[in-house]
Amino acid sequence: MDNKELIKKFYTSFSNGDINGMRECYHKDIVFQDPVFGTLKKEKVNNMWEMLLSRRTKSTKINFDNIQASIENGSANWVAEYNFGEKNRKVINRVSANFKFKDGKIIEHVDTFNLWKWTQQALGFSGYLIGWTSFMKTKIQKTTNKQLNAFIEK
Numbered sequence: 001m002d003n004k005e006l007i008k009k010f011y012t013s014f015s016n017g018d019i020n021g022m023r024e025c026y027h028k029d030i031v032f033q034d035p036v037f038g039t040l041k042k043e044k045v046n047n048m049w050e051m052l053l054s055r056r057t058k059s060t061k062i063n064f065d066n067i068q069a070s071i072e073n074g075s076a077n078w079v080a081e082y083n084f085g086e087k088n089r090k091v092i093n094r095v096s097a098n099f100k101f102k103d104g105k106i107i108e109h110v111d112t113f114n115l116w117k118w119t120q121q122a123l124g125f126s127g128y129l130i131g132w133t134s135f136m137k138t139k140i141q142k143t144t145n146k147q148l149n150a151f152i153e154k
Contacts, residue, residue, distance in 0.1 A: 003069035003101050007076050010106065011064035014078075019050045027105035034095075034111035036118075037148070038141045044148070045109070051151040059083060074099040074106075084122040091121040115140075 001009070006025055013021025023046050032045040040048055064078040080093045093113055100108035119131025119140075130136050 001104070003071070003074050003099075004067050006101070006104070006106065007067045007069055007074050007097075007099060008064075011062070011067075011076065011078060014049070014053075015062040015064070017053050017056060019046070019053055022046070022049050025106050026109075027102050027107040029102075029107060030105075030109065031107070032109045032111075035113065035115040035137060036140055037144050040148075044152070047152050048148055051148055054151075057083065069099070069101075072101060074101065087124070089122055089124060091118065093118055093121075 010022055010025040013019075013025070026045065029042060030045045031039065031041050032048070033039045037048055059082065061081040062078065063081075064076055067076045068074060076097045076099075078095050078097060080091070080095070082091055083089065084091045095111050095113045098108075098110045098112075099106050115137060116127075116132040119127030119136060121127070123131060127136075
């Protein structure tokens with residue numbers, strides 16, 4: 001499987017809620033980074049995706065396009081549509097993903113998106129007011145990593 005097909009398999013598995021298919025795409029030494037979780041390594045990356053998939057509902061949609069890949073690097077765009085939090089707010093998160101490959105697997109995965117736009121949708125007015133601050137980014141990362149650690153312990 002070439003690297004473009006590897007990225008396609010990863011997002012098709014994600015879209016279908018298939019954690020095992022996603023795991024098969026990652027190198028055992030995977031490093032993941034995004035604005036919500038910060039930097040995660042190895043099995044913790046797979047645990048994050050498993051936690052996120054466990055929260056999906058029938059209304060959750062994952063779409064992807066613009067897959068590019070060479071021998072060493074790749075990229076894709078993806079969009080997640082879901083409801084967030086106690087207030088069930090609609091979130092449409094547009095993400096740019098960049099990849100590095102090793103041994104036919106993804107060894108590095110970096111997702112970038114506008115955290116302020118995400119906080120406005122997910123948190124409402126408070127997200128609009130302070131969602132752009134480093135304070136909010138740090139708070140979000142602490143909260144999501146605490147949730148991830150609790151998920152792993154179960």
